[in-house]
Amino acid sequence: MTSTKVTDAHGALVEDHRRLHGLVKRLREAQEPAELAAVLSELHEALTRHFREEESPGGLYDALGVCVPEFREQLGEMVDDHYRIAAGIRDLRDRVQGPLGGVPDELIGEARRLADHLVWHERREHELVDAAAAAAKG
Ligand SMILES: [Fe+2]
Ligand SMILES: [Fe+2]
Numbered sequence: 001m002t003s004t005k006v007t008d009a010h011g012a013l014v015e016d017h018r019r020l021h022g023l024v025k026r027l028r029e030a031q032e033p034a035e036l037a038a039v040l041s042e043l044h045e046a047l048t049r050h051f052r053e054e055e056s057p058g059g060l061y062d063a064l065g066v067c068v069p070e071f072r073e074q075l076g077e078m079v080d081d082h083y084r085i086a087a088g089i090r091d092l093r094d095r096v097q098g099p100l101g102g103v104p105d106e107l108i109g110e111a112r113r114l115a116d117h118l119v120w121h122e123r124r125e126h127e128l129v130d131a132a133a134a135a136a137k138g
Helices: 003-011 014-029 033-055 060-067 069-096 105-137
Strands: none
Touching (some): 003 060, 003 105, 014 033, 033 060, 033 069, 033 105, 060 105, 069 105
């Protein structure tokens, strides 16, 4: 597997990443419980699919690990991160759906932290893709 596989696998996720950006924006802006719960549900569903695709045989992480074996430890951390992000979003949705009159600042803060975490994760992924392309060029 070469860096072309990395580029192809990454390219296949471009639309997904664009959609996730839109959901993250909505997550940061949501103020009402129903709106926040809806965006969290949508984001959880989109991320579950997205992460599964990244982790699948022949997917982005597989391609990165084959192309640059030194990345494997970091990729293991990225997979753990998938679990942490998805679980955090699901748990927050469950809390938002509880009997609240509004959305307390604490939950708004938690939503923003999760949005920041996801943006950081995706940026790190981009950096690994760029580093794999640079390594392939030698
Ligand atoms: Fe990821
Ligand atoms: Fe991603």
